[in-house]
Amino acid sequence: MQIAFIGLGHMGGPMAINLHKAGHKVQAFDLATAACEHVKAAGVQIAASGEAAVKGAEVVISMLPASQHVEGLYLGRDGSGGLLAHIAKGTLVIDSSTIAAATSQKVAKAAQAAGLAFIDAPVSGGVGGAVAGTLTFMVGGSDADLERARPVLEKMGANIFHAGAIGAGQxxxxxxxxxxxxxxxxxxxxxxxxxxxxxxxxxxxxxxxxxxxxxxxxxxxxxxxxxxxxxxxxxxxxxxxxxxxxxxxxxxxxxxxxxxxxxxxxxxxxxxxxxxxxxxxxxxxxxxxxxxxxxxxx
Amino acid sequence: MQIAFIGLGHMGGPMAINLHKAGHKVQAFDLATAACEHVKAAGVQIAASGEAAVKGAEVVISMLPASQHVEGLYLGRDGSGGLLAHIAKGTLVIDSSTIAAATSQKVAKAAQAAGLAFIDAPVSGGVGGAVAGTLTFMVGGSDADLERARPVLEKMGANIFHAGAIGAGQxxxxxxxxxxxxxxxxxxxxxxxxxxxxxxxxxxxxxxxxxxxxxxxxxxxxxxxxxxxxxxxxxxxxxxxxxxxxxxxxxxxxxxxxxxxxxxxxxxxxxxxxxxxxxxxxxxxxxxxxxxxxxxxx
Amino acid sequence: MQIAFIGLGHMGGPMAINLHKAGHKVQAFDLATAACEHVKAAGVQIAASGEAAVKGAEVVISMLPASQHVEGLYLGRDGSGGLLAHIAKGTLVIDSSTIAAATSQKVAKAAQAAGLAFIDAPVSGGVGGAVAGTLTFMVGGSDADLERARPVLEKMGANIFHAGAIGAGQxxxxxxxxxxxxxxxxxxxxxxxxxxxxxxxxxxxxxxxxxxxxxxxxxxxxxxxxxxxxxxxxxxxxxxxxxxxxxxxxxxxxxxxxxxxxxxxxxxxxxxxxxxxxxxxxxxxxxxxxxxxxxxxx
Amino acid sequence: MQIAFIGLGHMGGPMAINLHKAGHKVQAFDLATAACEHVKAAGVQIAASGEAAVKGAEVVISMLPASQHVEGLYLGRDGSGGLLAHIAKGTLVIDSSTIAAATSQKVAKAAQAAGLAFIDAPVSGGVGGAVAGTLTFMVGGSDADLERARPVLEKMGANIFHAGAIGAGQxxxxxxxxxxxxxxxxxxxxxxxxxxxxxxxxxxxxxxxxxxxxxxxxxxxxxxxxxxxxxxxxxxxxxxxxxxxxxxxxxxxxxxxxxxxxxxxxxxxxxxxxxxxxxxxxxxxxxxxxxxxxxxxx
Structure with a gap:
């Protein structure tokens, strides 16, 4: 499966690497070059931009620091357009950032309007869990979207909980x-x-x-x-x-x-x-x- | 074994009954007649006073509401002498009341001066645990005194923890x-x-x-x-x-x-x-x- | 002086009335008809809309419940344009609502871009103070804008504090x-x-x-x-x-x-x-x- | 008036000195020699013991660190007798220590049984107030006893409040x-x-x-x-x-x-x-x- 992974920090980096190790075709991106280098060294392909990363992806995963980054990424900021416009209809978007539930709901609404599926899937387990692939995912979204995400999440985590509708994971x-x-x-x-x-x-x-x-x-x-x-x-x-x-x-x-x-x-x-x-x-x-x-x- | 049991409330009553059921010779006492009646109905022998209860006892157990009651019982109050003076040298005193550690230490010191052994052994587990004989005891005192108490405590509880020296149970x-x-x-x-x-x-x-x-x-x-x-x-x-x-x-x-x-x-x-x-x-x-x-x- | 007053609740109502009593020409408006009636009974002229109220006004005052109302009023909401576009250049806008300082700063920035002066001037003193004209104003904005507002504020309050730059009042x-x-x-x-x-x-x-x-x-x-x-x-x-x-x-x-x-x-x-x-x-x-x-x- | 003053720390020292300066005959005492020296240097007479200090005193004042010190001083400790037995009947005892109200009440009861008058009179105002003679006294006791104490308290403090019965000062x-x-x-x-x-x-x-x-x-x-x-x-x-x-x-x-x-x-x-x-x-x-x-x- 082709997967776009945006955000390669202490958590996102090892998560992307685990997906790569599991045999997925991962296109990763982070604004910080240093974060990209670390992941590249593990064999993951680095895309030139977020737009390039999502091209052809069946699943898009994001792992960013805070609400404003997730909103900025997907919806755009200061007049510049967001990434949602560049993702192919039907793609599943998984946001694993820990952010405000209200922001998850806002982004999900826009994603759905653009013909995309969306779940919020924040994690617990820390850097150790990210590296070992034993994270816990708390998921908000529909049953169908969670089932679609499950094979991917299982490569990164040991426990997957369905908390409820969108935002419930947060x-x-x-x-x-x-x-x-x-x-x-x-x-x-x-x-x-x-x-x-x-x-x-x-x-x-x-x-x-x-x-x-x-x-x-x-x-x-x-x-x-x-x-x-x-x-x-x-x-x-x-x-x-x-x-x-x-x-x-x-x-x-x-x-x-x-x-x-x-x-x-x-x-x-x-x-x-x-x-x-x-x-x-x-x-x-x-x-x-x-x-x-x-x-x-x- | 002959056991004196002082304090027959919601907790003490069923504890005394469990000792009786286990075959011990229990002499029980409480200032409240109603509490005594309840225990008497279960076959436990009621003593006429604290002094009568401890006569001939190898072990004395107390289960009272608060620090001042324990201090009053053993050390006396307002000039009246305490029960310690009536207990035979070498007897083991087990106080299961939940009270200040400082009071446990004060009573223990006086008990030891009178030639008695003493442990504090407050419980958790509630009335349900007292009736079922599944209380948890947290014990303060010497190893030797705890081992001496163990066969008795095991008739009333399922877990016995040795917390440390006297007062440590509290x-x-x-x-x-x-x-x-x-x-x-x-x-x-x-x-x-x-x-x-x-x-x-x-x-x-x-x-x-x-x-x-x-x-x-x-x-x-x-x-x-x-x-x-x-x-x-x-x-x-x-x-x-x-x-x-x-x-x-x-x-x-x-x-x-x-x-x-x-x-x-x-x-x-x-x-x-x-x-x-x-x-x-x-x-x-x-x-x-x-x-x-x-x-x-x- | 001609003054537009938006928001005629328990606080805004008596504040508008006090400006009217002081001889100012007040054009008042509130979405709630009941609130308007009350103020109208005191002789204040009611405008048909916010846009009508600000027409010809030298000073615009708002007194609304929360951040989203102030942002919605001045900047617009859900695609509808905001009131700022209808206010004549050079007008002084005084927002007396108690809202987030960040919202005050956002609205002020837009007001200044539209050629308007802006201060945040939340009050304390309660309904009693609003009726008696003895409110305390805590003002954020420039010295010049505060001095321009002072004669108006003095008709509604007894104490005026200059807290600092825009948002400092909040x-x-x-x-x-x-x-x-x-x-x-x-x-x-x-x-x-x-x-x-x-x-x-x-x-x-x-x-x-x-x-x-x-x-x-x-x-x-x-x-x-x-x-x-x-x-x-x-x-x-x-x-x-x-x-x-x-x-x-x-x-x-x-x-x-x-x-x-x-x-x-x-x-x-x-x-x-x-x-x-x-x-x-x-x-x-x-x-x-x-x-x-x-x-x-x- | 002859006054015994027990406890010459950071607060008690300057209080005793102020009474001396006001013309009272002060007999002061503290277990710590250093504290005594400081007060002696200001001309106050130092007694050899608490018993010596209270001899002939019309008023006894104490200023000690905590409940146990006040109880120990007046009622005795570990079998040794307390100071109350050495104070002449009819003397007024003023305890200015900040201690538990319950201790004030206990000592007051014993003092009254010994034919003495007692008030609790803790202070606020700090070392500065003690030196300047501007302390605030919060007094518990009868009207009569407070009136009797007032001329003395006025030499050390600027405000005297009658809080209520004994213990109310605390x-x-x-x-x-x-x-x-x-x-x-x-x-x-x-x-x-x-x-x-x-x-x-x-x-x-x-x-x-x-x-x-x-x-x-x-x-x-x-x-x-x-x-x-x-x-x-x-x-x-x-x-x-x-x-x-x-x-x-x-x-x-x-x-x-x-x-x-x-x-x-x-x-x-x-x-x-x-x-x-x-x-x-x-x-x-x-x-x-x-x-x-x-x-x-x-």
Missing amino acids: TAKICNNMLLAVLMIGTSEAMSLGVANGLDPKVLAEIMRRSSGGNWALEKYNPYPGVHENAPASKGYAGGFGTDLMLKDLGLSQENATAMRASTPLGGLARALYAAHSLAGHGAEDFSSIIKMVQKKG | TAKICNNMLLAVLMIGTSEAMSLGVANGLDPKVLAEIMRRSSGGNWALEKYNPYPGVHENAPASKGYAGGFGTDLMLKDLGLSQENATAMRASTPLGGLARALYAAHSLAGHGAEDFSSIIKMVQKKG | TAKICNNMLLAVLMIGTSEAMSLGVANGLDPKVLAEIMRRSSGGNWALEKYNPYPGVHENAPASKGYAGGFGTDLMLKDLGLSQENATAMRASTPLGGLARALYAAHSLAGHGAEDFSSIIKMVQKKG | TAKICNNMLLAVLMIGTSEAMSLGVANGLDPKVLAEIMRRSSGGNWALEKYNPYPGVHENAPASKGYAGGFGTDLMLKDLGLSQENATAMRASTPLGGLARALYAAHSLAGHGAEDFSSIIKMVQKKG
């Missing part, structure tokens, strides 16, 4: 990541309080993991150094899912909550704490480094 | 329950936000359960009605673990955090939200009813 | 109102905690007012019933500044904080608490009714 | 200081958000001071450097009221709120943020340095 992701931030901070507080009282961090972690406090962070991503040997906390908070990326996702969840007039006291506080953590200089560290905020410096 | 419990409150509120926010955006609650719950937002509430105790058939949320928030009991445990965690000068932003906010929920009249409902605070009033 | 207002929400909730908590401990509300309010807890709410708008005879709290929380209006302003502040990656832990929590208060059915009550959230339900 | 103080912490953080957030949007800090501060966001911090203690020339913010956050002292007072307010099952969402969050600020190494800086948490690290 909503599921921001709900999940808001909850993830809350349980990471909550776990950090509980671990720190227990240790301050003299408990052994491994013992406390194991008790809570097997009790009603059990959650994903206690299972495999404990923020306390030394509890999980392979977690970022045990490697100086390097790698993993960065504080600034979590802050971006929390921003999307709060934009949505604000627009919906929804009440998210812990989710909103989590955003403010991650913003403070980033302001204090920890933006590039793994998001589990938030535990530093509730521990004695030193 | 600390582990308040850390766990603080984290539980945080993830219950966080899950409530995420579910409500997703549903406000049009997602199906069961679909969203399943996606997050299998993703990085996964936690105990999503596993078996979803606060959204209808997701888990047997959860309190699907039964009008009846049964389960009451809002006011959660508020009590959050109070203990905040007392401890305050004394330790620890920072628990989400844990402290969880306490304030449960306090507001109780003030609004939901104190007797299951603690998962906190989701009502972030949903449109029906 | 920013000053959301900063102020975020702080107002925080101090109203904080005052509610302090009053409730003191009264729960047996203190007399008037005595406590007076002590804090004259101490370092002193703030605007303690000065004239105490949320505890009976402390200030004329405050909404003493009148069943009727009148004043509604919970849903405060929620809107807090939404604007959080949109801005999210876009800026700013950390506003108390401001964000205030938004979540006002959202919960609105969900619980208190949206139409004065915003000081938030004290109900931290008090035992009557 | 309650008023923790309510006030909880509110102060909330408005200081809220003001920090509003100032930082405005400046991030390009506003001039002095202009924004002045607009909010004169609007509904007005509060004590905007009046004279702005946390943004350079707005108030004499505020700690303009002097590297030196002097003033330290972060760790604010954290202590917030701890007292949260102990009380927890015991009362009161809901204080902003007050509780303020405590957690100050605890994090102290953990990050800012404990000795003025409490307005909390603004650093919501600003980009320099």
